[in-house]
Amino acid sequence: MIRFSQVSKRYPNGHEALRRISFTLERQHMAFLVGHSGAGKSTLLKLITLVERSTHGQIVVNSRNLVKLPHRQIPYFRREVGVIFQDHKLLHDRTVFDNVALPLVVSGVGHRETGRRVRAALDKVGLLGKERLYPITLSGGEQQRVGIARAVVNRPPLLLADEPTGNLDAQLSDEIMDLFHQFNQYGVTVIIATHERRHIQRLNKPVLELKDGRLVHDGASIG
């Protein structure tokens, strides 16, 4: 599903955020991406969604060579990847329903189909009754669930989460992690960046560990 070969990322200011990263994550697998703050976790996820471009090496995601992907193709590629952000990135002037519907609206899905899929996604994250509310009226955990519903509403084969539980207490963050685990059991490939070791021990999934931009532990690649 994801294959990094000798990938480096140097930011325009000269900072080398990732150095010669190589790993493979098989289809339908799940892995944790860990490391100290500033280790390069967000940068790695941004390379997968093409928010940033690698400065060296090859990245293949979902059988697409990202280095060669033309600019015009980026939006269509992103529809195959669901992303969850620590700060949710919800639209505060739209209802929960409209927020979750956005990826479908963007890809031109019909009205009725949109309604059906949005409700299915909200049902999965346990927010079915709240579709008419505005995000601001929801708790942090609920807002993150809206973000998750939005990420999965398109049924992407790959799900990326960048510290999705960063601002939540232990119980809420366990619930969110269980949700990701569930999606993985449905067959979605999942990468979760976190610095909470607790989740790793709880879910017992392979770990990719970054330290100062280098991959110091690779529990995901086979062989």
Add this chain to the structure above:
Amino acid sequence: MRAYLLRHAQVLLSSIGQLARMPGSTLMSVGVIGITLALPGLLYLLVANAERVSSEWHGGTHVSLFLRAGVTAEQAQSLATALVDRADVNQVRIVSSEQALAEFKELSGFGDALDALPANPLPTLLVIIPEPRYEQPELLEQLLVELRSLTAVELAQLDMEWVQRFHVILKLIRRALIVLSVLLALAVLLIVSNTIRLAILNRREEIEIIRLIGGTDRFIRRPFLYNGMLQGLLGAWMAIVLIALCVHLLRPPIQVLANLYGSAFRVAGLSLPESLIIVAIGVGLGWLASRWSVGRHLRAMQPT
């Protein structure tokens, strides 16, 4: 197809919402577009009306044909008859040298002094009034050249300089109208693109999110294009109202003036096609400005 139209209708609604959310800058830009479009519109009406007025002004134009000293009254008469037969001549009036002298005596007040002259010094004059449809500068010039070549003619003079001057002035105003229109169109482009810029900055976060979840630039652009076109539409509508108001205010005094000159002239306002052209220009400029503005800002927001 239905889904496509529905989607566009939704975008249209949301861009109306966008405009309504920034009523200050929207009103401002619609007002400025209105005034900016109304200016060349009014100037255009001025030229169009002036052209209609000047087309009523035949009768003013005539050729004075002074005959040579030796030409007799009979020769003058037969020349006049021959000239009337020309397609471009409507009427020929003969002013004999005697008549001319009498008229001159009366008008000048030199009666006694002129009586003392041994012979009548004035030539016979033919006043030629051209056919109205030949009253165009080039055709009149042609007539004049042909008249000058006649042996009996001493001097041919076209009395239309003021008409010509009037036409030159109208031509000048037309030229100025084009230059002014281009400048004002640029002004409209700047105004709309600035309002669009503010709208984009207002929704910067939303644009970034839409990009992250796979929205194409075309999708992001769409509501802003509608926004720009709506501004142009409202501005054009305002310009049409402003012009109608001006015509309404100016019509009575001009009517009074026309009546004084015995003319049936009536100030014309914008016709429906002319109004539609203003609307098309407004919408077109709005589209162009927003297209340009969004393109520029989306590129600046790269990479995300």
